[in-house]
Amino acid sequence: MKNQSLIDxxxxxxxxxxxxxxxxxxAAYEAxxxxxxxxxxxLEATARLKIGLxxxxxxxxxxxxxxxxxxxxxxxxxxxAMAASxxxxxxxxxxxxxxxxxxxxxxxxxxxxxxxxxxxxxLSVLATAPLFRTRAEKYDAVIELPATRGAIKLRVxxxxxxxxxxxQAALSRIKDDDTSERSVAVANLQPSAEDGFxxxxxxxxxxxxxxxxxxxxxxxxxxxxxxxxxxxxxxxxSH
Amino acid sequence: xxxxxxxxxxxxxAARRLEPPPGTAGDxxxxxxxxxxxxxxxxxxxxxxxxxxxxxxxxxxxxxxxxDLLNEAVVTTWAKWQAGKIERPEQIAGxxxxxxxxxxxxxxxxxAERPEKRADAAxxxxxxxxxxxGDETIEREIAxxxxxxxRGMSSQRDRAMLVRFYLDEEEKExxxxxxxxxxxxxxxILHRARGRLRKLLESGGLGRQDLLSLLPFL
Numbered sequence: 001m002k003n004q005s006l007i008d009x010x011x012x013x014x015x016x017x018x019x020x021x022x023x024x025x026x027a028a029y030e031a032x033x034x035x036x037x038x039x040x041x042x043l044e045a046t047a048r049l050k051i052g053l054x055x056x057x058x059x060x061x062x063x064x065x066x067x068x069x070x071x072x073x074x075x076x077x078x079x080x081a082m083a084a085s086x087x088x089x090x091x092x093x094x095x096x097x098x099x100x101x102x103x104x105x106x107x108x109x110x111x112x113x114x115x116x117x118x119x120x121x122x123l124s125v126l127a128t129a130p131l132f133r134t135r136a137e138k139y140d141a142v143i144e145l146p147a148t149r150g151a152i153k154l155r156v157x158x159x160x161x162x163x164x165x166x167x168q169a170a171l172s173r174i175k176d177d178d179t180s181e182r183s184v185a186v187a188n189l190q191p192s193a194e195d196g197f198x199x200x201x202x203x204x205x206x207x208x209x210x211x212x213x214x215x216x217x218x219x220x221x222x223x224x225x226x227x228x229x230x231x232x233x234x235x236x237x238s239h
Numbered sequence: 240x241x242x243x244x245x246x247x248x249x250x251x252x253a254a255r256r257l258e259p260p261p262g263t264a265g266d267x268x269x270x271x272x273x274x275x276x277x278x279x280x281x282x283x284x285x286x287x288x289x290x291x292x293x294x295x296x297x298x299x300x301x302x303x304x305x306x307d308l309l310n311e312a313v314v315t316t317w318a319k320w321q322a323g324k325i326e327r328p329e330q331i332a333g334x335x336x337x338x339x340x341x342x343x344x345x346x347x348x349x350x351a352e353r354p355e356k357r358a359d360a361a362x363x364x365x366x367x368x369x370x371x372x373g374d375e376t377i378e379r380e381i382a383x384x385x386x387x388x389x390r391g392m393s394s395q396r397d398r399a400m401l402v403r404f405y406l407d408e409e410e411k412e413x414x415x416x417x418x419x420x421x422x423x424x425x426x427x428i429l430h431r432a433r434g435r436l437r438k439l440l441e442s443g444g445l446g447r448q449d450l451l452s453l454l455p456f457l
Contacts, residue, residue, distance in 0.1 A: 047294045
């Protein structure tokens with residue numbers, strides 16, 4: 001039974017390599033090496049995963065991988081969630097003032113379709129940035145401004161996701177003295193039924209390089225009120 | 240760490256090709272088949288357990304020290320095999336890795352007990368190891384495989400989980416709490432990711448090419 005529990009624990013190999021097992025657990029695990037080639041193969045696969053991830057982070061490829069969009073099979077739930085999201089477009093309550101030019105436009109919206117080019121066409125999503133609490137990173141996301149104007153999808157993971165909750169996202173630029181410059185907010189955001197992330201979109205043309213603070217707040221409801229998560233984003237590049 | 244290094248040490252104390260212990264399970268090789276050499280065991284470990292070898296090298300911060308540890312483990316295991324203390328040949332790889340990890344632990348303990356040599360272990364982990372030139376290519380290939388695993392994950396949350404668990408070595412409970420996962424969901428995601436990696440590794444050469452493949456020669 002004890003051996004079975006060793007095999008069944010999928011975290012064991014990684015915890016072993018991270019020196020997170022007790023001495024007794026460590027000894028029991030190592031005792032399996034000669035007896036069970038599967039355990040050793042598992043350990044080797046885990047070691048390769050760690051080596052590969054370390055390399056990807058060192059090369060700066062990990063951020064892009066974490067934010068790139070996968071190609072999951074389209075399912076009905078997802079389509080319904082997207083339809084509901086688009087139907088609930090709420091444009092930012094404030095206006096964003098770009099550094100140059102006289103136009104005023106919303107920088108943040110709950111759907112990419114809210115942003116229009118001069119011809120009236122909706123902007124395409126050119127980049128995706130996931131935002132979730134990280135332990136060691138200085139910034140929760142680093143966004144490289146695309147060469148052409150487009151929408152940037154910010155995927156924000158609430159610390160306490162709730163499928164039925166509604167959220168408000170507020171974006172502000174951080175000044176050198178760490179105070180916030182302006183704020184734009186989008187309300188009535190619904191988390192994705194698939195993975196719990198709350199999606200919000202920014203117009204790349206209205207973002208300038210610098211630091212931004214995004215605060216995701218759960219809107220008042222029956223279950224909980226006032227919970228919020230703060231993320232710091234670094235925007236790099238130029239238009 | 241290179242094959243030359245392992246073979247060099249072996250030439251010194253066991254250059255001869257060794258016969259399996261009489262009367263043991265290893266004494267069943269086909270008539271005419273060449274017996275397995277200690278050097279071949281070392282080379283097999285090096286080739287098929289490259290991930291562990293690289294991790295050991297990284298933790299030692301010195302590829303030569305890592306090579307010595309692995310070499311010592313092969314020699315120790317081989318002595319056990321000769322003495323009939325290892326029942327089946329397919330156990331040899333496990334023994335070598337078991338001894339290697341023990342030696343690594345002792346090595347790190349010894350370093351920690353020498354204050355003048357002490358460095359922050361976490362900091363050492365972050366530093367890139369100066370491995371051998373061939374290791375650079377191996378690491379690059381592994382990174383490509385891992386990249387494919389990540390790309391195959393449809394959920395960004397799952398990808399984040401993988402990074403936080405395997406790379407940042409955060410605890411399961413904390414990740415589950417932050418990402419809104421149940422322990423069962425966590426295990427399932429991990430299971431799927433490892434399954435994908437194992438498939439990729441096997442298609443790339445790892446897996447069944449371990450010491451089991453040498454059984455006919457033992």
